[in-house]
Amino acid sequence: MLRTLKKTARRFLRQHRALKAREAGGAGAMLLERLLQDNPRFHMQDGSLTNSWSIQPDTLRYIYGLLPPEAKTVETGCGQSTVVFAIAGARHTCVMPDAGEAERVRQYCVRLGVANNVNFVIASSDKALPDVARIPSDLDFVLIDGAHGFPAPIIDWHYTAPKLKVGGVLAVDDYRMPSVHTLHSFLCGEDEWELMMVLQNTSFFRKLQEPKSLVDWRGQKINVDYPGY
Numbered sequence: 428m429l430r431t432l433k434k435t436a437r438r439f440l441r442q443h444r445a446l447k448a449r450e451a452g453g454a455g456a457m458l459l460e461r462l463l464q465d466n467p468r469f470h471m472q473d474g475s476l477t478n479s480w481s482i483q484p485d486t487l488r489y490i491y492g493l494l495p496p497e498a499k500t501v502e503t504g505c506g507q508s509t510v511v512f513a514i515a516g517a518r519h520t521c522v523m524p525d526a527g528e529a530e531r532v533r534q535y536c537v538r539l540g541v542a543n544n545v546n547f548v549i550a551s552s553d554k555a556l557p558d559v560a561r562i563p564s565d566l567d568f569v570l571i572d573g574a575h576g577f578p579a580p581i582i583d584w585h586y587t588a589p590k591l592k593v594g595g596v597l598a599v600d601d602y603r604m605p606s607v608h609t610l611h612s613f614l615c616g617e618d619e620w621e622l623m624m625v626l627q628n629t630s631f632f633r634k635l636q637e638p639k640s641l642v643d644w645r646g647q648k649i650n651v652d653y654p655g656y
């Protein structure tokens with residue numbers, strides 16, 4: 428009993444110190460600014476590396492600020508956002524099919540002196556996310572920014588939403604794109620999600636309750652105008 432109490436107190440102190448360091452513009456905040464300044468190119472487009480797919484700097488800063496110490500996190504897609512999770516010390520799982528991107532992110536983290544705390548799952552998210560053993564649960568944060576073709580963002584949400592804690596945050600990037608906007612507007616209407624923030628190209632939702640079962644359509648606000656609701 429005493430040992431458990433001491434362990435809890437130590438963990439609390441560690442988290443408290445990490446938060447204070449972050450507030451005071453500690454090492455993590457400096458590394459984040461260095462990343463934004465470097466603006467590294469991780470993605471291959473038409474035979475050359477680009478950084479134009481990266482999440483916007485202020486949105487990356489916002490994501491960093493939302494991550495609790497030792498956050499448990501999952502993202503679909505990879506890039507500068509992955510480095511942000513690494514800098515924040517998250518226990519992070521990154522799902523995407525391009526091993527080259529993972530390697531470039533890994534090497535950049537080494538150059539920054541950031542600990543290797545990212546678990547890369549090199550596979551398309553629609554194949555990897557249903558594999559319960561590969562994707563952790565009890566998540567604090569989920570970022571959906573992988574394949575953008577319909578219905579990929581919805582598939583990503585479908586498999587990650589139940590693994591997000593109540594109170595956890597779901598970020599949907601490129602929410603204005605029609606294939607992504609379907610998910611964004613569905614979440615805006617439902618009781619289980621609260622729109623926290625829209626920043627640049629990304630919308631942020633807090634999970635308020637477990638999602639409803641897929642078995643029935645009644646109770647889902649998306650169907651409110653349908654006869655028999």
Ligand SMILES: C[S@@+](CC[C@H](N)C(=O)[O-])C[C@H]1O[C@@H](n2cnc3c(N)ncnc32)[C@H](O)[C@@H]1O
Nearest residue numbers: 480481482504505506507508523551552573574
């Ligand atoms: C817009 S970029 C992500 C940008 C990243 N969040 C950043 O801040 O740099 C889209 C990502 O989705 C990945 N991707 C493409 N197809 C995918 C799939 N089927 N499953 C998961 N990720 C995929 C790409 O490899 C790329 O990393």
